[in-house]
Amino acid sequence: MSDPVRSETIAGLDLFRGAASATCADLAETVRVDHHRAGAYVGEQGAKVERAYALSRGSARLIQTGADGGQALIRFLGPGDMFATAALFAQGRFPADIVALEAVVVLSWPREVLFRIMERDPVVAVNVIRILGTRLAQLQERIREKSFLRADQRIALALLRLLDPSGRPQDAAAITIPLRRQDVAEFAGTTLYTASRIIAGWEKSRWLKTTGRRLMVLDPAALRRLAEDGVNGSSAATHAAASR
Protein backbone atom coordinates (compact mmCIF):
# COMPACT_ATOMS: atom_id res chain seq x y z
CA MET A 1 0.00 0.00 0.00
CA SER A 2 1.94 2.99 -1.18
CA ASP A 3 1.34 6.41 0.33
CA PRO A 4 1.31 9.05 -2.44
CA VAL A 5 2.86 11.82 -0.31
CA ARG A 6 5.61 9.57 0.90
CA SER A 7 6.30 8.32 -2.62
CA GLU A 8 6.79 11.94 -3.75
CA THR A 9 9.11 12.60 -0.82
CA ILE A 10 11.14 9.61 -1.89
CA ALA A 11 11.27 10.74 -5.51
CA GLY A 12 12.65 14.05 -4.22
CA LEU A 13 15.68 12.44 -2.55
CA ASP A 14 18.95 12.88 -4.40
CA LEU A 15 19.49 9.12 -4.17
CA PHE A 16 16.34 8.30 -6.16
CA ARG A 17 16.29 11.21 -8.60
CA GLY A 18 14.88 10.07 -11.95
CA ALA A 19 13.84 6.66 -10.61
CA ALA A 20 10.84 4.93 -12.22
CA SER A 21 7.53 5.38 -10.42
CA ALA A 22 7.40 1.61 -9.82
CA THR A 23 10.74 1.98 -7.99
CA CYS A 24 9.40 4.82 -5.83
CA ALA A 25 6.27 2.82 -5.03
CA ASP A 26 8.44 -0.13 -3.96
CA LEU A 27 10.56 2.23 -1.83
CA ALA A 28 7.45 3.77 -0.24
CA GLU A 29 6.28 0.32 0.79
CA THR A 30 9.59 -0.76 2.32
CA VAL A 31 10.69 2.50 3.95
CA ARG A 32 11.22 2.86 7.68
CA VAL A 33 10.66 6.35 9.12
CA ASP A 34 12.52 7.41 12.27
CA HIS A 35 12.22 10.67 14.17
CA HIS A 36 15.08 12.02 16.30
CA ARG A 37 15.39 15.10 18.49
CA ALA A 38 18.13 17.71 18.27
CA GLY A 39 21.35 16.32 19.72
CA ALA A 40 20.37 12.68 19.17
CA TYR A 41 22.83 10.19 17.69
CA VAL A 42 21.31 9.05 14.39
CA GLY A 43 24.27 6.75 13.80
CA GLU A 44 27.25 5.75 15.92
CA GLN A 45 30.77 5.51 14.56
CA GLY A 46 31.83 1.88 14.28
CA ALA A 47 28.29 0.45 14.50
CA LYS A 48 27.30 -1.98 11.75
CA VAL A 49 25.47 -0.48 8.78
CA GLU A 50 22.62 -2.69 7.59
CA ARG A 51 20.46 -0.10 5.84
CA ALA A 52 20.62 2.74 3.31
CA TYR A 53 19.73 6.06 4.93
CA ALA A 54 18.50 9.46 3.78
CA LEU A 55 17.63 12.56 5.74
CA SER A 56 14.16 13.75 4.76
CA ARG A 57 13.89 16.68 7.17
CA GLY A 58 16.31 18.62 9.38
CA SER A 59 20.08 18.61 9.43
CA ALA A 60 22.92 16.73 11.08
CA ARG A 61 26.68 16.68 11.30
CA LEU A 62 29.14 13.85 10.84
CA ILE A 63 31.83 13.82 13.51
CA GLN A 64 34.72 11.40 13.20
CA THR A 65 36.77 10.39 16.23
CA GLY A 66 40.20 8.83 15.78
CA ALA A 67 41.98 6.16 17.83
CA ASP A 68 43.89 9.14 19.24
CA GLY A 69 40.69 10.83 20.48
CA GLY A 70 40.90 13.70 17.98
CA GLN A 71 37.57 14.70 16.46
CA ALA A 72 36.82 16.28 13.11
CA LEU A 73 33.65 17.55 11.51
CA ILE A 74 33.55 15.67 8.23
CA ARG A 75 30.37 16.97 6.66
CA PHE A 76 26.94 18.45 7.21
CA LEU A 77 23.77 16.68 6.10
CA GLY A 78 20.69 18.55 4.92
CA PRO A 79 17.24 17.49 3.70
CA GLY A 80 17.49 14.99 0.84
CA ASP A 81 21.04 13.83 1.64
CA MET A 82 21.84 10.13 1.77
CA PHE A 83 24.26 8.86 4.41
CA ALA A 84 26.08 5.66 5.40
CA THR A 85 25.14 4.23 2.00
CA ALA A 86 28.75 4.05 0.85
CA ALA A 87 29.54 2.15 4.05
CA LEU A 88 26.90 -0.42 3.12
CA PHE A 89 29.04 -1.34 0.10
CA ALA A 90 32.50 -0.70 1.49
CA GLN A 91 33.67 -0.95 5.10
CA GLY A 92 30.25 -1.95 6.51
CA ARG A 93 30.35 0.37 9.54
CA PHE A 94 29.37 3.97 10.25
CA PRO A 95 32.49 6.03 9.48
CA ALA A 96 31.46 8.74 11.96
CA ASP A 97 28.89 9.72 14.57
CA ILE A 98 25.86 11.31 12.95
CA VAL A 99 24.39 13.88 15.32
CA ALA A 100 21.09 15.70 14.69
CA LEU A 101 21.45 19.50 14.72
CA GLU A 102 17.67 19.94 15.03
CA ALA A 103 14.66 17.61 14.93
CA VAL A 104 15.20 15.23 12.01
CA VAL A 105 13.24 12.67 10.02
CA VAL A 106 15.30 9.77 8.71
CA LEU A 107 14.17 7.37 5.99
CA SER A 108 15.90 4.03 5.58
CA TRP A 109 15.73 0.79 3.66
CA PRO A 110 17.22 -2.66 4.25
CA ARG A 111 20.30 -3.47 2.22
CA GLU A 112 18.41 -6.12 0.18
CA VAL A 113 15.84 -3.55 -0.95
CA LEU A 114 18.51 -1.16 -2.20
CA PHE A 115 20.34 -3.96 -4.02
CA ARG A 116 17.12 -5.24 -5.60
CA ILE A 117 16.23 -1.72 -6.73
CA MET A 118 19.68 -1.06 -8.14
CA GLU A 119 19.41 -4.21 -10.22
CA ARG A 120 16.04 -3.23 -11.62
CA ASP A 121 16.59 0.51 -12.00
CA PRO A 122 20.20 1.35 -12.97
CA VAL A 123 19.55 5.07 -12.52
CA VAL A 124 19.71 4.50 -8.75
CA ALA A 125 23.22 3.03 -9.00
CA VAL A 126 24.24 5.94 -11.21
CA ASN A 127 22.85 8.34 -8.58
CA VAL A 128 24.85 6.69 -5.82
CA ILE A 129 28.02 6.88 -7.93
CA ARG A 130 27.36 10.52 -8.85
CA ILE A 131 26.79 11.52 -5.21
CA LEU A 132 29.90 9.67 -4.01
CA GLY A 133 31.95 11.07 -6.89
CA THR A 134 30.93 14.63 -6.00
CA ARG A 135 31.78 14.10 -2.32
CA LEU A 136 35.10 12.57 -3.23
CA ALA A 137 35.99 15.57 -5.40
CA GLN A 138 35.05 17.94 -2.56
CA LEU A 139 37.09 16.02 -0.01
CA GLN A 140 40.10 16.01 -2.35
CA GLU A 141 39.77 19.78 -2.59
CA ARG A 142 39.54 20.10 1.19
CA ILE A 143 42.77 18.12 1.60
CA ARG A 144 44.52 20.52 -0.74
CA GLU A 145 42.96 23.57 0.88
CA LYS A 146 44.15 22.52 4.30
CA SER A 147 47.72 22.69 3.04
CA PHE A 148 47.52 25.87 0.99
CA LEU A 149 44.70 28.23 1.88
CA ARG A 150 44.39 30.74 4.70
CA ALA A 151 41.68 30.28 7.33
CA ASP A 152 39.49 33.07 5.85
CA GLN A 153 39.62 31.41 2.42
CA ARG A 154 38.75 28.01 3.88
CA ILE A 155 35.81 29.49 5.80
CA ALA A 156 34.56 31.25 2.65
CA LEU A 157 34.71 27.93 0.77
CA ALA A 158 32.98 26.10 3.61
CA LEU A 159 30.10 28.61 3.59
CA LEU A 160 29.78 28.51 -0.21
CA ARG A 161 29.55 24.74 -0.07
CA LEU A 162 26.91 24.83 2.64
CA LEU A 163 24.97 27.31 0.51
CA ASP A 164 24.95 24.84 -2.33
CA PRO A 165 26.58 21.45 -1.92
CA SER A 166 26.53 20.83 -5.67
CA GLY A 167 28.77 23.88 -6.21
CA ARG A 168 26.55 25.90 -8.54
CA PRO A 169 26.97 29.69 -8.17
CA GLN A 170 24.09 31.29 -6.27
CA ASP A 171 22.68 34.68 -5.47
CA ALA A 172 22.19 35.77 -1.86
CA ALA A 173 20.71 32.85 0.05
CA ALA A 174 20.28 31.45 3.51
CA ILE A 175 22.25 28.45 4.64
CA THR A 176 19.50 26.06 5.68
CA ILE A 177 21.55 24.34 8.37
CA PRO A 178 21.51 25.88 11.86
CA LEU A 179 25.17 26.67 12.29
CA ARG A 180 27.21 27.44 15.38
CA ARG A 181 30.46 29.30 14.79
CA GLN A 182 32.15 26.31 16.37
CA ASP A 183 30.81 24.15 13.53
CA VAL A 184 32.11 26.55 10.91
CA ALA A 185 35.50 26.57 12.63
CA GLU A 186 35.72 22.78 12.80
CA PHE A 187 34.55 22.31 9.23
CA ALA A 188 37.11 24.81 7.92
CA GLY A 189 39.83 23.36 10.19
CA THR A 190 40.49 26.48 12.24
CA THR A 191 39.91 27.70 15.81
CA LEU A 192 36.67 29.13 17.16
CA TYR A 193 38.49 32.39 17.90
CA THR A 194 39.70 32.81 14.31
CA ALA A 195 36.35 31.82 12.80
CA SER A 196 34.43 34.27 15.04
CA ARG A 197 36.79 37.12 14.22
CA ILE A 198 36.51 36.48 10.47
CA ILE A 199 32.72 36.07 10.47
CA ALA A 200 32.28 39.26 12.53
CA GLY A 201 34.38 41.12 9.93
CA TRP A 202 32.21 39.81 7.12
CA GLU A 203 29.03 40.79 8.94
CA LYS A 204 30.38 44.33 9.23
CA SER A 205 31.00 44.37 5.47
CA ARG A 206 27.49 43.00 4.86
CA TRP A 207 28.73 39.83 3.22
CA LEU A 208 26.81 37.88 5.86
CA LYS A 209 23.96 38.32 8.29
CA THR A 210 23.14 36.13 11.28
CA THR A 211 19.49 35.66 12.23
CA GLY A 212 19.06 33.43 15.22
CA ARG A 213 21.07 30.28 14.46
CA ARG A 214 20.87 30.73 10.67
CA LEU A 215 23.55 32.34 8.58
CA MET A 216 22.43 34.35 5.57
CA VAL A 217 25.03 34.90 2.86
CA LEU A 218 24.32 38.32 1.30
CA ASP A 219 27.23 38.48 -1.10
CA PRO A 220 28.30 35.02 -2.33
CA ALA A 221 30.31 36.61 -5.16
CA ALA A 222 32.54 38.41 -2.64
CA LEU A 223 33.12 35.14 -0.74
CA ARG A 224 33.93 33.40 -4.00
CA ARG A 225 36.48 36.05 -5.01
CA LEU A 226 38.14 35.80 -1.62
CA ALA A 227 38.19 31.99 -1.72
CA GLU A 228 39.58 31.76 -5.23
CA ASP A 229 41.91 34.71 -5.53
CA GLY A 230 42.58 35.56 -1.89
CA VAL A 231 41.69 39.20 -2.61
CA ASN A 232 39.85 41.66 -0.37
CA GLY A 233 42.21 41.62 2.58
CA SER A 234 44.39 38.84 3.85
CA SER A 235 42.54 38.72 7.18
CA ALA A 236 39.16 39.71 8.54
CA ALA A 237 40.79 42.65 10.31
CA THR A 238 42.27 44.28 7.20
CA HIS A 239 39.12 43.38 5.36
CA ALA A 240 36.87 45.05 7.95
CA ALA A 241 39.10 48.12 7.91
CA ALA A 242 38.98 48.33 4.13
CA SER A 243 35.20 48.23 3.98
CA ARG A 244 34.30 51.42 5.78
Added chain:
Amino acid sequence: MSDPVRSETIAGLDLFRGAASATCADLAETVRVDHHRAGAYVGEQGAKVERAYALSRGSARLIQTGADGGQALIRFLGPGDMFATAALFAQGRFPADIVALEAVVVLSWPREVLFRIMERDPVVAVNVIRILGTRLAQLQERIREKSFLRADQRIALALLRLLDPSGRPQDAAAITIPLRRQDVAEFAGTTLYTASRIIAGWEKSRWLKTTGRRLMVLDPAALRRLAEDGVNGSSAATHAAASR
Protein backbone atom coordinates in the same frame (compact mmCIF):
# COMPACT_ATOMS: atom_id res chain seq x y z
CA MET B 1 37.08 -11.15 -31.31
CA SER B 2 38.02 -11.37 -27.68
CA ASP B 3 41.61 -11.96 -26.64
CA PRO B 4 41.74 -14.51 -23.80
CA VAL B 5 44.76 -12.94 -22.08
CA ARG B 6 43.25 -9.51 -22.20
CA SER B 7 39.90 -10.78 -20.92
CA GLU B 8 41.69 -12.26 -17.89
CA THR B 9 43.50 -9.00 -17.29
CA ILE B 10 40.16 -7.24 -17.32
CA ALA B 11 38.60 -9.73 -14.91
CA GLY B 12 41.51 -8.97 -12.56
CA LEU B 13 40.71 -5.26 -12.34
CA ASP B 14 39.06 -4.15 -9.11
CA LEU B 15 36.36 -2.44 -11.18
CA PHE B 16 35.22 -5.69 -12.81
CA ARG B 17 35.76 -8.14 -9.96
CA GLY B 18 33.09 -10.85 -10.06
CA ALA B 19 31.74 -9.72 -13.44
CA ALA B 20 30.15 -12.34 -15.71
CA SER B 21 32.42 -13.77 -18.40
CA ALA B 22 30.11 -12.30 -21.06
CA THR B 23 30.78 -8.89 -19.49
CA CYS B 24 34.54 -9.42 -19.60
CA ALA B 25 34.34 -10.57 -23.22
CA ASP B 26 32.40 -7.40 -24.10
CA LEU B 27 35.00 -5.31 -22.25
CA ALA B 28 37.86 -7.07 -24.02
CA GLU B 29 36.30 -6.19 -27.37
CA THR B 30 35.76 -2.52 -26.58
CA VAL B 31 38.92 -1.76 -24.59
CA ARG B 32 41.48 0.80 -25.73
CA VAL B 33 45.07 0.18 -24.59
CA ASP B 34 47.45 3.14 -24.15
CA HIS B 35 51.11 3.06 -23.20
CA HIS B 36 52.79 6.01 -21.48
CA ARG B 37 56.36 6.61 -20.36
CA ALA B 38 57.48 7.63 -16.87
CA GLY B 39 56.65 11.29 -16.29
CA ALA B 40 53.89 11.39 -18.93
CA TYR B 41 50.55 13.04 -18.20
CA VAL B 42 47.96 10.28 -18.40
CA GLY B 43 45.20 12.79 -17.63
CA GLU B 44 45.16 16.57 -17.27
CA GLN B 45 43.27 18.34 -14.52
CA GLY B 46 40.20 20.09 -15.93
CA ALA B 47 40.14 18.10 -19.22
CA LYS B 48 36.85 16.47 -20.11
CA VAL B 49 36.42 12.84 -19.03
CA GLU B 50 34.72 10.74 -21.70
CA ARG B 51 35.97 7.31 -20.72
CA ALA B 52 36.33 4.98 -17.75
CA TYR B 53 40.01 4.27 -17.00
CA ALA B 54 42.00 1.61 -15.19
CA LEU B 55 45.73 1.19 -14.74
CA SER B 56 46.77 -2.28 -15.80
CA ARG B 57 50.53 -1.92 -15.28
CA GLY B 58 52.79 0.57 -13.50
CA SER B 59 51.94 3.34 -11.08
CA ALA B 60 50.99 6.99 -11.15
CA ARG B 61 50.20 9.86 -8.84
CA LEU B 62 47.27 12.26 -8.78
CA ILE B 63 48.35 15.85 -8.25
CA GLN B 64 45.72 18.52 -7.74
CA THR B 65 46.49 22.19 -8.41
CA GLY B 66 44.28 24.89 -6.92
CA ALA B 67 43.26 28.29 -8.31
CA ASP B 68 45.89 29.60 -5.87
CA GLY B 69 48.66 27.51 -7.48
CA GLY B 70 49.06 25.19 -4.47
CA GLN B 71 49.57 21.52 -5.33
CA ALA B 72 48.70 18.43 -3.33
CA LEU B 73 49.34 14.76 -3.88
CA ILE B 74 45.86 13.27 -3.60
CA ARG B 75 46.52 9.62 -4.18
CA PHE B 76 48.75 6.98 -5.74
CA LEU B 77 47.51 4.57 -8.38
CA GLY B 78 48.81 1.03 -8.71
CA PRO B 79 48.07 -1.89 -11.04
CA GLY B 80 44.34 -2.66 -11.13
CA ASP B 81 43.18 0.76 -9.90
CA MET B 82 40.40 2.58 -11.71
CA PHE B 83 40.63 6.35 -12.13
CA ALA B 84 38.52 9.29 -13.34
CA THR B 85 35.52 6.96 -13.30
CA ALA B 86 33.79 8.94 -10.55
CA ALA B 87 34.29 12.08 -12.66
CA LEU B 88 32.45 10.40 -15.53
CA PHE B 89 29.33 10.37 -13.35
CA ALA B 90 29.89 13.55 -11.34
CA GLN B 91 31.76 16.69 -12.35
CA GLY B 92 32.74 15.39 -15.82
CA ARG B 93 36.37 16.58 -15.68
CA PHE B 94 39.67 15.17 -14.44
CA PRO B 95 39.95 16.31 -10.80
CA ALA B 96 43.75 16.24 -10.92
CA ASP B 97 46.76 15.67 -13.16
CA ILE B 98 47.58 11.99 -13.40
CA VAL B 99 51.32 11.56 -13.85
CA ALA B 100 53.00 8.22 -14.60
CA LEU B 101 55.69 7.29 -12.03
CA GLU B 102 57.09 4.61 -14.35
CA ALA B 103 56.05 3.10 -17.68
CA VAL B 104 52.30 2.45 -17.49
CA VAL B 105 49.62 0.62 -19.44
CA VAL B 106 46.18 2.22 -19.30
CA LEU B 107 42.96 0.48 -20.28
CA SER B 108 39.86 2.54 -21.02
CA TRP B 109 36.29 2.25 -22.25
CA PRO B 110 33.83 4.78 -23.67
CA ARG B 111 31.21 6.04 -21.26
CA GLU B 112 28.41 4.25 -23.18
CA VAL B 113 30.12 0.88 -22.76
CA LEU B 114 30.43 1.29 -19.00
CA PHE B 115 26.79 2.39 -18.71
CA ARG B 116 25.59 -0.51 -20.87
CA ILE B 117 27.62 -2.96 -18.79
CA MET B 118 26.38 -1.54 -15.50
CA GLU B 119 22.80 -2.02 -16.67
CA ARG B 120 23.41 -5.63 -17.61
CA ASP B 121 25.73 -6.63 -14.80
CA PRO B 122 24.86 -4.88 -11.51
CA VAL B 123 28.01 -6.24 -9.85
CA VAL B 124 30.00 -3.64 -11.81
CA ALA B 125 27.94 -0.78 -10.32
CA VAL B 126 28.38 -2.31 -6.88
CA ASN B 127 32.16 -2.47 -7.49
CA VAL B 128 32.28 1.21 -8.45
CA ILE B 129 30.30 2.15 -5.33
CA ARG B 130 32.49 -0.03 -3.12
CA ILE B 131 35.70 1.46 -4.52
CA LEU B 132 34.43 5.04 -4.18
CA GLY B 133 33.09 4.31 -0.69
CA THR B 134 36.48 2.99 0.42
CA ARG B 135 38.29 6.02 -1.01
CA LEU B 136 35.81 8.37 0.61
CA ALA B 137 36.38 6.74 4.01
CA GLN B 138 40.15 7.04 3.58
CA LEU B 139 39.95 10.70 2.57
CA GLN B 140 37.74 11.44 5.58
CA GLU B 141 40.36 9.85 7.78
CA ARG B 142 43.12 11.88 6.13
CA ILE B 143 41.21 15.11 6.81
CA ARG B 144 41.00 14.18 10.47
CA GLU B 145 44.61 13.07 10.62
CA LYS B 146 45.81 16.36 9.21
CA SER B 147 44.28 18.11 12.22
CA PHE B 148 45.27 15.70 14.95
CA LEU B 149 48.20 13.44 14.17
CA ARG B 150 51.91 14.12 14.27
CA ALA B 151 53.94 13.95 11.07
CA ASP B 152 55.49 10.57 12.01
CA GLN B 153 52.04 9.07 12.59
CA ARG B 154 50.74 10.44 9.28
CA ILE B 155 53.74 9.03 7.44
CA ALA B 156 53.26 5.63 9.10
CA LEU B 157 49.61 5.64 7.99
CA ALA B 158 50.54 6.73 4.48
CA LEU B 159 53.01 3.83 4.16
CA LEU B 160 50.55 1.29 5.58
CA ARG B 161 47.96 2.42 3.03
CA LEU B 162 50.43 2.13 0.19
CA LEU B 163 51.28 -1.35 1.40
CA ASP B 164 47.66 -2.36 1.12
CA PRO B 165 45.10 0.17 -0.09
CA SER B 166 42.23 -1.97 1.18
CA GLY B 167 43.53 -1.67 4.73
CA ARG B 168 44.04 -5.35 5.53
CA PRO B 169 46.88 -6.03 7.98
CA GLN B 170 49.97 -7.43 6.29
CA ASP B 171 53.25 -9.04 7.10
CA ALA B 172 56.50 -7.53 5.87
CA ALA B 173 56.01 -6.48 2.27
CA ALA B 174 57.35 -4.21 -0.43
CA ILE B 175 55.44 -1.15 -1.50
CA THR B 176 55.04 -1.74 -5.22
CA ILE B 177 55.06 1.94 -6.14
CA PRO B 178 58.45 3.57 -6.79
CA LEU B 179 58.44 6.22 -4.13
CA ARG B 180 60.51 9.34 -3.70
CA ARG B 181 60.71 10.73 -0.19
CA GLN B 182 59.20 13.89 -1.63
CA ASP B 183 56.09 11.86 -2.56
CA VAL B 184 55.81 10.42 0.94
CA ALA B 185 56.15 13.92 2.37
CA GLU B 186 53.48 15.39 0.11
CA PHE B 187 51.09 12.51 0.67
CA ALA B 188 51.44 12.77 4.45
CA GLY B 189 51.24 16.57 4.33
CA THR B 190 54.69 17.32 5.74
CA THR B 191 58.01 18.69 4.53
CA LEU B 192 60.69 16.71 2.71
CA TYR B 193 63.09 17.46 5.56
CA THR B 194 60.77 16.00 8.19
CA ALA B 195 59.86 12.97 6.09
CA SER B 196 63.53 12.18 5.35
CA ARG B 197 64.49 12.47 9.00
CA ILE B 198 61.66 10.17 10.11
CA ILE B 199 62.26 7.57 7.39
CA ALA B 200 66.00 7.51 8.15
CA GLY B 201 65.14 6.83 11.82
CA TRP B 202 62.90 3.95 10.85
CA GLU B 203 65.55 2.46 8.58
CA LYS B 204 67.95 2.50 11.53
CA SER B 205 65.37 0.64 13.63
CA ARG B 206 64.84 -1.84 10.79
CA TRP B 207 61.19 -0.96 10.36
CA LEU B 208 61.95 -0.11 6.73
CA LYS B 209 64.51 -0.81 4.05
CA THR B 210 65.09 1.15 0.85
CA THR B 211 66.23 -0.76 -2.24
CA GLY B 212 66.65 1.50 -5.22
CA ARG B 213 63.43 3.46 -5.52
CA ARG B 214 61.35 0.85 -3.68
CA LEU B 215 60.51 0.97 -0.02
CA MET B 216 60.25 -2.32 1.83
CA VAL B 217 58.28 -2.29 5.06
CA LEU B 218 59.87 -4.84 7.40
CA ASP B 219 57.74 -4.27 10.47
CA PRO B 220 54.21 -3.15 9.58
CA ALA B 221 53.04 -3.95 13.13
CA ALA B 222 55.44 -1.35 14.55
CA LEU B 223 54.20 1.26 12.08
CA ARG B 224 50.62 0.41 12.98
CA ARG B 225 51.29 0.79 16.71
CA LEU B 226 52.90 4.14 16.12
CA ALA B 227 50.09 5.32 13.85
CA GLU B 228 47.31 4.24 16.16
CA ASP B 229 48.67 4.81 19.64
CA GLY B 230 51.49 7.24 18.99
CA VAL B 231 53.81 4.99 21.01
CA ASN B 232 57.48 4.18 20.36
CA GLY B 233 58.83 7.70 20.57
CA SER B 234 57.11 10.97 19.79
CA SER B 235 59.58 11.74 16.99
CA ALA B 236 61.98 9.85 14.78
CA ALA B 237 64.86 11.23 16.83
CA THR B 238 63.69 9.84 20.18
CA HIS B 239 62.61 6.69 18.39
CA ALA B 240 66.01 6.17 16.80
CA ALA B 241 67.67 6.85 20.15
CA ALA B 242 65.41 4.34 21.90
CA SER B 243 66.09 1.58 19.40
CA ARG B 244 69.87 1.47 19.42
